[in-house]
Amino acid sequence: MVTSSSTNPTSEAAAAASGSAPPHSDADEAIAKAKAKLEEAKATAKSAFATMGERFGEIREYASYYASTKTDAIKNKITWIVVYAVLGIVGGVVGLAVLATAGVMLVRSIGAALNKAFDSVWLGDFVTSIALLVLLAVGAIVGMKILSGTFKKKLVAKYEQRHKEQRERFGADVQQRSREAQR
Numbered sequence: 001m002v003t004s005s006s007t008n009p010t011s012e013a014a015a016a017a018s019g020s021a022p023p024h025s026d027a028d029e030a031i032a033k034a035k036a037k038l039e040e041a042k043a044t045a046k047s048a049f050a051t052m053g054e055r056f057g058e059i060r061e062y063a064s065y066y067a068s069t070k071t072d073a074i075k076n077k078i079t080w081i082v083v084y085a086v087l088g089i090v091g092g093v094v095g096l097a098v099l100a101t102a103g104v105m106l107v108r109s110i111g112a113a114l115n116k117a118f119d120s121v122w123l124g125d126f127v128t129s130i131a132l133l134v135l136l137a138v139g140a141i142v143g144m145k146i147l148s149g150t151f152k153k154k155l156v157a158k159y160e161q162r163h164k165e166q167r168e169r170f171g172a173d174v175q176q177r178s179r180e181a182q183r
Helices: 009-018 026-118 123-170 174-182
Strands: none
Touching: 026 123, 123 174
């Protein structure tokens, strides 16, 4: 910004043309102020970039910290899943061993009791084995019939529901369309 000066603009132009300028003109002062502001801006920019560099380093460290905590949390979760899986497997093996032992002891006791009742060394064990096999076979057959009936009921209900939805959406279901196509 140029302020009013006490010198004549014409004389300043003449002095500039002759190569000699007045010692302290307003233009020189404005240029000096602009240079000072430019240097100040450069210093501020350098300071800001230095601060940004420090901030980027800090942000990078925080991001690395965050990623590390997430990775450690996943590792910890996997570790506990493995621990519980191993405990479950060991518990299952122990449970099966206990059940098997109890079953053997029960069957042996029933066989021994029947041996005394029949006054025989082998007949009680034989009757116990046959009775156990018959019970297992009857249980398997009944269980399969119950399961197959349940599965069949669920399938029938599923497809009846789909037929109902087809009739609501399209005015006919797949069976009706099939019968119409055969005529």
